Amino acid sequence: MPRGDPGYGVERREARLAWWMVSPALAAIVVVALFPLAWTVWESLHLHDLRMPWLGRPFIGLDNYLEAFGDPRFQAALGHTLLFAAVSVTVELALGTVLALAMNRAFTGRAVMRASVLVPWAMPTVVSGLLWKFMFDGDAGIANAALVKVGALNEPIVWFIRTDLAWVPVILADVWKTTPFVALLLLAGLQNIDRSLYEAARIDGASAWRQFRFVTLPLLRPAILVALIFRTLDAFRVFDLIYVMTGGGPGTSTEPIALYTFNSLLQYLRFGYGSALSVIVFVVTFALAMIYIRYLGSGITETRA
Amino acid sequence: MTGEVGERGRWAAIPVFGLILATAFPFYWAIASSLTPESQLFRAPRLVPRTLVLDHYRTLFVERDFWVPIRNSLVVAGTTTLFCVTVGALCAYALARLRFRGKVPLLGLILAVSMFPQISVVSPLYLLLRALHLINTYPGLILPYLTFAMPLTVWLLVGIFRQLPAELEEAAMVDGASRLRAFREVVIPLALPGLATTAILTFVYSWNEFLFALSFTLGPERQTVPVAIALLRGQYQVPWGQILAGSIVATVPVALLVLAFQRRIVQGLTAGAVKG
Amino acid sequence: MASVRLEGIRKTYPNGHVAARDLNLDVADGEFMVLVGPSGCGKSTALRIIAGLESPTGGRVLIGSRDVTGLPPQERDIAMVFQSYALYPHMTVRQNLGFGLRMRGAGPEVIAERVTKAAEALVLESVLDRKPGQLSGGQRQRVALGRAMVREPQAFLFDEPLSNLDAKLRVETRAELARLHRRLAATIVYVTHDQEEALTLGGRVAVLRDGLVEQVAPPMELYRRPAMAFVGGFVGSPAMNFLPGGVIGRQDGATLGVRPHDIRLVAPGSGDMDARADVVEPRGSELLVYLRLDGSKEGEELRVVAPPEPMVSADTTVGVRFDRERLHWFDKDGRRLAD
Numbered sequence: 001m002p003r004g005d006p007g008y009g010v011e012r013r014e015a016r017l018a019w020w021m022v023s024p025a026l027a028a029i030v031v032v033a034l035f036p037l038a039w040t041v042w043e044s045l046h047l048h049d050l051r052m053p054w055l056g057r058p059f060i061g062l063d064n065y066l067e068a069f070g071d072p073r074f075q076a077a078l079g080h081t082l083l084f085a086a087v088s089v090t091v092e093l094a095l096g097t098v099l100a101l102a103m104n105r106a107f108t109g110r111a112v113m114r115a116s117v118l119v120p121w122a123m124p125t126v127v128s129g130l131l132w133k134f135m136f137d138g139d140a141g142i143a144n145a146a147l148v149k150v151g152a153l154n155e156p157i158v159w160f161i162r163t164d165l166a167w168v169p170v171i172l173a174d175v176w177k178t179t180p181f182v183a184l185l186l187l188a189g190l191q192n193i194d195r196s197l198y199e200a201a202r203i204d205g206a207s208a209w210r211q212f213r214f215v216t217l218p219l220l221r222p223a224i225l226v227a228l229i230f231r232t233l234d235a236f237r238v239f240d241l242i243y244v245m246t247g248g249g250p251g252t253s254t255e256p257i258a259l260y261t262f263n264s265l266l267q268y269l270r271f272g273y274g275s276a277l278s279v280i281v282f283v284v285t286f287a288l289a290m291i292y293i294r295y296l297g298s299g300i301t302e303t304r305a
Numbered sequence: 306m307t308g309e310v311g312e313r314g315r316w317a318a319i320p321v322f323g324l325i326l327a328t329a330f331p332f333y334w335a336i337a338s339s340l341t342p343e344s345q346l347f348r349a350p351r352l353v354p355r356t357l358v359l360d361h362y363r364t365l366f367v368e369r370d371f372w373v374p375i376r377n378s379l380v381v382a383g384t385t386t387l388f389c390v391t392v393g394a395l396c397a398y399a400l401a402r403l404r405f406r407g408k409v410p411l412l413g414l415i416l417a418v419s420m421f422p423q424i425s426v427v428s429p430l431y432l433l434l435r436a437l438h439l440i441n442t443y444p445g446l447i448l449p450y451l452t453f454a455m456p457l458t459v460w461l462l463v464g465i466f467r468q469l470p471a472e473l474e475e476a477a478m479v480d481g482a483s484r485l486r487a488f489r490e491v492v493i494p495l496a497l498p499g500l501a502t503t504a505i506l507t508f509v510y511s512w513n514e515f516l517f518a519l520s521f522t523l524g525p526e527r528q529t530v531p532v533a534i535a536l537l538r539g540q541y542q543v544p545w546g547q548i549l550a551g552s553i554v555a556t557v558p559v560a561l562l563v564l565a566f567q568r569r570i571v572q573g574l575t576a577g578a579v580k581g
Numbered sequence: 582m583a584s585v586r587l588e589g590i591r592k593t594y595p596n597g598h599v600a601a602r603d604l605n606l607d608v609a610d611g612e613f614m615v616l617v618g619p620s621g622c623g624k625s626t627a628l629r630i631i632a633g634l635e636s637p638t639g640g641r642v643l644i645g646s647r648d649v650t651g652l653p654p655q656e657r658d659i660a661m662v663f664q665s666y667a668l669y670p671h672m673t674v675r676q677n678l679g680f681g682l683r684m685r686g687a688g689p690e691v692i693a694e695r696v697t698k699a700a701e702a703l704v705l706e707s708v709l710d711r712k713p714g715q716l717s718g719g720q721r722q723r724v725a726l727g728r729a730m731v732r733e734p735q736a737f738l739f740d741e742p743l744s745n746l747d748a749k750l751r752v753e754t755r756a757e758l759a760r761l762h763r764r765l766a767a768t769i770v771y772v773t774h775d776q777e778e779a780l781t782l783g784g785r786v787a788v789l790r791d792g793l794v795e796q797v798a799p800p801m802e803l804y805r806r807p808a809m810a811f812v813g814g815f816v817g818s819p820a821m822n823f824l825p826g827g828v829i830g831r832q833d834g835a836t837l838g839v840r841p842h843d844i845r846l847v848a849p850g851s852g853d854m855d856a857r858a859d860v861v862e863p864r865g866s867e868l869l870v871y872l873r874l875d876g877s878k879e880g881e882e883l884r885v886v887a888p889p890e891p892m893v894s895a896d897t898t899v900g901v902r903f904d905r906e907r908l909h910w911f912d913k914d915g916r917r918l919a920d
Contacts, residue, residue, distance in 0.1 A: 009636075009651035009652075010633065010636045010651060010652070010653050011404060011636055013653070014403050014404055014405065014484070015403070015404065015405035015406070017399070017403065017484055017485070018399040018403035018404075018405040018408075019399075019405065021395040021396060021398060021399035021403070022395070022396045022399045022400070022411065024392045024395065024396070025392050025393055025395070025396035025455055025459055026396070026411070028392065028451045028455050029414070029415065029418055029451075029452075029455055029456065031448075032426070032430070032448055032449060032451045032452045032455075033418045033421060033426060033451075033452045034414075034418070035429070036426040036429035036430050036433065037421065037425060037426055037429075039429035039432075039433075040425055040426065040428060040429050043428065043429065098320050099320050099321070099324055101317070101320075102316075102317040102318070102319070102320035102321050102324075103317075103320075103321055103324075104317075105316075105317035111567070112325060113321060113324070113325070114567045114568070114571060115564055115567065116324050116325045116328040116329070117324075117328075117571075118560075118563045118564065118567055118570065118571070119328065119332070119556075119560050119563065119564070120328055121563075122509055122513075122556070122559045122560055122562075122563040123513070123552075123555070123556040123559065123560065124512070124513035124515065124530070124531040124534075124555060124556070125513065125515065125531075126515050126531045126534060126535045127531065127534065127552040127555055127556055128331075130534065130535070130548055130549075130552055131331045131332075131334075131335050131549075131552060132331065134335070134338065134545055134548070134549060135331065135334065137543075137545070139347045139348075140338075140346050140347045140348075140350060140545060141350070142334060142350045145350050176327065176328075176331065180324065180328065181574075183324070184571060184574065185574075233420060236422070237422040237423065237424070239423070239424060239515070239516050240515040240516065240531075243515075243519075243535070244515075244535045258422060258424045261424045262424060262427070262516070262520075265427060265428045265431075266427075266431075266520060271428055271432075274428055275428055275429075278422075278424055278425040278426075278427070278428065279425065281422045281424055281425055282421065282422055282425040285420060285421075285422050286417075286420065289420050470665070470667070472663050472665055472667040473667050473669065473670075475632075475634050475654070475661075475663070475667065476661065476663060476667035476668075476669075476728075477669075477680070477684075478633075478634070478653065478654040478655050479632055479633075479634070479654045479655070479657075479659065479660065479661045479738075480655075480660075480680050480681035480684055480728070480732070481655045481681050481684035481685045481732075482655055482684045483653070483655055484653075486684065490680075491669055494671045495670065495671055
């Protein structure tokens with residue numbers, strides 16, 4: 001029986017065309033992302049302090065990492081990041097769910113709702129940070145004025161001087177900017193749930209709460225997990241907001257790991273050490289993403305009702 | 306999709322109303338404050354300002370040359386968008402339609418790169434740009450911006466191309482068009498709305514970017530809008546009036562863009578996310 | 582026009598699915614060949630391999646005398662009408678019709694002339710400047726046809742083009758297609774899952790199952806002399822009945838196939854056997870009677886087409902007599918036994 005060897009020619013040609021079409025983008029990614037990442041990892045294994053160029057650039061293995069793990073400022077930064085992530089993501093998810101449920105029901109003012117969601121998302125993070133910094137300013141801030149007027153405060157607080165209170169405007173700013181976006185993601189998930197499931201539940205006598213627990217929540221799980229991934233990854237990488245609102249202060253009490261890394265690199269010029277911190281940030285972020293993706297993957301297959 | 310009128314519907318209005326209020330207020334407050342004269346800014350704030358002045362805007366543009374950062378942002382965000390959408394469309398089409406080995410790893414790679422923390426590539430990029438004498442130049446920003454803009458565009462466009470019925474391209478090929486020709490004559494025209502949405506999203510992300518712009522520019526000549534605003538310093542006190550004026554100016558263009566295309570943008574943002 | 586030939590076509594997908602096992606097909610120049618079969622039989626795959634949209638894992642495709650197996654679709658000079666028509670939504674009817682010629686570098690005069698000719702033939706002059714979204718289903722179908730005709734290709738390929746039409750339009754378009762075939766003396770390879778459509782349209786019909794061609798023959802031969810039990814059961818409606826040969830005394834394990842039209846209802850006891858009428862469907866000019874063979878509900882079902890008179894009631898016992906001239910015998914592998 002004659003073999004159709006030339007039949008493969010079409011597929012080979014297609015593969016070749018594909019590689020041509022893919023290569024510019026791939027080249028860009030390799031040059032600006034993969035190559036630098038590899039370099040960072042390589043740098044992290046060296047001592048490279050630009051303030052002391054006479055020391056050269058000796059290979060020191062994992063010493064930078066060891067220093068990082070024993071570095072109290074790094075540990076603090078890690079703690080700050082975890083705190084920020086935990087609080088903001090929780091608040092955003094909870095508020096976002098409530099909002100999504102409400103937006104699902106309301107059917108007037110769709111356009112205004114969408115605008116309210118999109119504009120905070122569309123503005124630069126530094127701008128939203130500055131807005132809230134202004135509102136919580138000691139003198140000019142309206143937050144103080146309002147709280148004093150309502151009686152919650154006797155006199156205005158200087159929020160950004162207090163190590164405990166500086167987080168408040170920061171988290172508020174983050175929540176303000178991203179809760180609408182989370183609500184949007186969850187709303188899309190809600191809209192994908194078949195109405196007839198609720199009707200069946202109602203006929204079976206389920207209350208609103210039970211409907212939420214046994215119909216909405218399980219089917220919303222993929223959307224929730226997607227929102228969780230995005231928000232947690234973003235929270236771990238937080239930089240713009242803190243830089244512009246507190247600069248890491250007072251002192252270094254609000255400094256997240258991205259900012260500490262930045263300072264190590266471009267302020268203290270400790271490229272080797274900063275690179276190690278960069279790698280740690282990368283690994284942590286990636287590990288989180290992998291955990292979520294594995295969880296999300298199983299979550300999706302489970303809810304295929 | 307209909308909500309339920311009556312008790313449920315009315316209850317739902319509260320959070321929605323709250324959302325609209327909570328979103329609008331800081332905006333309103335920023336606009337109002339940016340129009341408040343300097344002398345009244347640091348005193349007890351009033352909900353509705355008594356006098357409105359354009360001083361801050363004038364200072365911003367006349368004394369601080371705010372046109373410069375605006376120009377810089379436009380050039381950088383615009384070029385990044387143009388480049389990424391063009392190159393990304395080619396890449397995305399191959400990923401969406403063509404059969405070749407390495408497709409899955411490539412998709413995985415693109416997804417992975419989109420999760421890179423920017424901070425992790427700042428130092429090598431800095432050293433690279435310095436070696437190429439590109440610090441404080443336009444290419445010196447556009448190149449790093451590809452780190453996040455490229456994966457973003459490819460990811461979005463793959464989804465957009467996949468949604469087009471494959472039969473149209475097949476019909477074009479049977480009719481005598483090569484793959485590339487079918488791409489040009491049939492796919493691109495039909496994907497134009499999706500391409501526009503992708504362009505807008507890429508532009509918004511590029512316009513808002515801060516870390517790279519902060520790290521790779523040295524002075525007002527090449528600083529972008531977010532950096533310029535963040536670094537506004539006054540002689541005696543924080544120039545809130547100008548900062549807020551700059552913020553409004555920084556936000557209005559992207560806000561308008563986004564509002565003009567809101568439905569598509571919402572679709573674009575949530576489509577990939579929800580379908581998983 | 583040219584002939585189309587499939588030689589030993591095999592297609593296995595990377596996931597292991599075998600769509601075509603060993604397809605051999607010979608479509609003569611100017612012939613109307615229909616590929617028919619249940620879903621998954623490989624008929625669409627075969628068509629796409631002819632078009633070049635899929636490449637075979639093994640075997641050859643010849644158009645005319647040219648081996649086109651290694652050629653992409655645009656170099657094969659065939660035209661295809663898709664199930665969903667695949668009209669270019671952003672182009673006008675005129676541009677849709679002229680697309681193929683434009684791709685092949687034809688001059689604007691040639692394009693204009695052929696487009697006008699096709700538009701006239703298909704009554705599309707009035708909608709030439711509209712876009713597909715503004716057309717009715719029937720008009721869209723005709724544009725799809727026109728797009729293929731304008732190309733004056735070596736062969737036409739049709740992928741279930743009538744399934745999206747309502748019944749009346751389907752019948753009209755069938756006639757249209759038959760006329761087209763006659764007028765253009767076109768080589769047509771036509772895929773459908775509807776056996777009735779296959780029998781009405783095809784000059785020859787190829788019945789496919791599981792990636793193999795079970796039988797290729799003119800419609801009447803398929804109906805009267807199915808080479809496989811499967812073909813007998815697939816072609817003709819209501820479907821052929823299959824019974825163990827023992828019911829009329831044949832002891833060698835052969836299977837009897839007999840069509841509903843070839844069985845007569847007689848008085849109980851006076852036929853080949855008795856059966857109980859289960860469901861009776863009056864169809865105006867005939868009765869479709871579903872019978873249970875040994876009287877109980879679990880017995881074999883027999884389908885019989887009987888004249889409208891005398892009326893048969895459900896749950897009555899009747900006798901059945903098989904027309905000895907119209908019996909089909911198959912061995913244990915489903916192959917036809919010599920008469």
